[in-house]
Amino acid sequence: MYPEHILVVGASLAGLRAVEAARRAGFGGRITLVGDEARLPYDRPPLSKEFLDPASAPVPFFPGVEDLGARLGVELRLGQAARRLDLVARTVDLEADRIAYDALLIATGVTARQLPGAHGLAGVHTLRTADDAIAVRAALDGGGPVVVIGAGFIGSEVASAARQRGLEVTILETLPTPLVRSVGAQAGLALSALHARHGTTLRCSVGVEALEGGQRVEAVRLQDGSRIAARTVIVGIGASPATRWLEGSGLTLDNGVVCDDSLSAAQQVWAAGDVARWHSPDFDQLLRLEHWTNAAEQGAHAVRNMLQPEQTMAYHHIPYFWSDWYGQRIQFVGLPVGDPVLVAGDWNADAFTAMYRQGDRFIGALTLNRRADIMKYRALIARRAGWDEGLALAATRNTARAA
Amino acid sequence: MKTLKIKLDRSKCTSLGICESIAPEYFEVDDQGQLAVLREDVPEEMRALAEQAVAGCPTGALSLESE
Numbered sequence: 001m002y003p004e005h006i007l008v009v010g011a012s013l014a015g016l017r018a019v020e021a022a023r024r025a026g027f028g029g030r031i032t033l034v035g036d037e038a039r040l041p042y043d044r045p046p047l048s049k050e051f052l053d054p055a056s057a058p059v060p061f062f063p064g065v066e067d068l069g070a071r072l073g074v075e076l077r078l079g080q081a082a083r084r085l086d087l088v089a090r091t092v093d094l095e096a097d098r099i100a101y102d103a104l105l106i107a108t109g110v111t112a113r114q115l116p117g118a119h120g121l122a123g124v125h126t127l128r129t130a131d132d133a134i135a136v137r138a139a140l141d142g143g144g145p146v147v148v149i150g151a152g153f154i155g156s157e158v159a160s161a162a163r164q165r166g167l168e169v170t171i172l173e174t175l176p177t178p179l180v181r182s183v184g185a186q187a188g189l190a191l192s193a194l195h196a197r198h199g200t201t202l203r204c205s206v207g208v209e210a211l212e213g214g215q216r217v218e219a220v221r222l223q224d225g226s227r228i229a230a231r232t233v234i235v236g237i238g239a240s241p242a243t244r245w246l247e248g249s250g251l252t253l254d255n256g257v258v259c260d261d262s263l264s265a266a267q268q269v270w271a272a273g274d275v276a277r278w279h280s281p282d283f284d285q286l287l288r289l290e291h292w293t294n295a296a297e298q299g300a301h302a303v304r305n306m307l308q309p310e311q312t313m314a315y316h317h318i319p320y321f322w323s324d325w326y327g328q329r330i331q332f333v334g335l336p337v338g339d340p341v342l343v344a345g346d347w348n349a350d351a352f353t354a355m356y357r358q359g360d361r362f363i364g365a366l367t368l369n370r371r372a373d374i375m376k377y378r379a380l381i382a383r384r385a386g387w388d389e390g391l392a393l394a395a396t397r398n399t400a401r402a403a
Numbered sequence: 404m405k406t407l408k409i410k411l412d413r414s415k416c417t418s419l420g421i422c423e424s425i426a427p428e429y430f431e432v433d434d435q436g437q438l439a440v441l442r443e444d445v446p447e448e449m450r451a452l453a454e455q456a457v458a459g460c461p462t463g464a465l466s467l468e469s470e
Binding site: 017043045063292293296297300320322329331369371372374375378379400401 | 417418419420421423424427431432433434435436458459461463
């Protein structure tokens with residue numbers, strides 16, 4: 001059935017790209033875009049990076065969103081969270097009213113995990129939204145010491161921003177090695193060595209017992225009894241798919257909204273972005289990514305399928321993410337299967353390339369400050385290249401650099 | 404007739420490389436880590452691909468202009 005009213009729930013990158021793609025494809029019907037934040041759609045990657053610098057950059061709104069409603073003929077319902085989905089009646093409940101749809105795109109993203117027991121204590125922050133980032137920046141303006149809980153990518157980016165202001169920064173990580181699930185143990189060790197090289201203290205295998213302070217945080221108490229003074233605490237312990245409003249709806253929820261390879265979650269229901277866990281035809285497994293490129297492409301792809309229900313196309317995508325720490329560029333493509341093999345540079349240096357394999361397949365690549373190389377590896381992974389082809393590309397790249 | 408051209412704003416580009424991944428015939432991050440636009444002119448049959456590359460840029464460094 002060709003829809004007359006498309007409802008997009010989630011007004012960040014995936015939702016915005018979906019709306020734009022619908023109009024670009026010539027969809028002339030009604031579009032409603034619902035978002036739980038009051039702001040027009042904005043970009044998130046800068047929030048944990050340059051936005052935290054002292055210069056007070058404006059919120060990074062996406063280009064052209066200021067007249068989004070009029071330009072694309074979109075009914076904007078911002079500052080209103082979806083509360084419930086009825087698949088049979090084809091309705092979504094907001095706080096105050098009910099919206100009927102013909103086709104629904106779920107793009108509600110993820111929510112930052114909170115530290116249990118930290119509620120209501122001033123000086124403790126997570127970083128996901130623009131409001132979060134404004135609060136973190138103001139906190140950094142007030143000086144250190146800063147304690148970051150969690151040595152993942154967001155925590156590391158915030159630590160980097162704080163350190164570049166000259167503040168005293170400590171990162172606490174419960175695991176013996178950071179980023180193991182994202183890049184493997186040896187690569188996690190190599191990347192987290194950047195912290196020490198730039199004056200940030202990283203403590204691994206430490207558990208947080210409690211945050212101390214009256215109205216405002218004063219220190220972090222560890223399970224070994226020691227205490228680290230803190231003026232500001234940033235909690236970067238991951239994020240969870242925002243699917244609570246979908247519980248009981250009948251959709252399959254399992255670490256996200258489970259979709260088929262066309263991004264369809266049920267009849268006339270699609271999902272895109274960080275919340276979507278789709279069957280990847282490139283890797284023959286369910287994947288859920290919290291990556292910019294995936295959100296942008298999935299939003300557009302899901303809507304194209306929505307508008308061509310007779311000829312839906314599988315969503316092909318090789319994961320790609322980047323992270324910037326201390327002015328160093330980390331890039332990753334593919335999947336982080338096992339521990340990678342170093343093929344260029346040195347684990348202890350400021351530039352290296354490492355490759356991941358799954359059987360005979362070349363399946364992932366991690367680079368530090370090798371911007372010229374990363375997308376060439378991605379192209380190989382997309383066409384299911386063998387391990388030897390990956391090694392051959394690495395040799396070619398090493399020769400090119402030596403020339 | 405006007406030709407469509409790719410414009411790169413170097414003040415915004417940080418060489419993330421997504422454009423190279425989408426349209427390697429137009430873009431390549433070179434060995435110095437700088438994005439090179441391999442050719443500027445976009446004929447009509449390449450327009451969709453070029454638009455995809457522009458939309459794929461997370462820093463908004465690319466645009467298409469008619470000249």
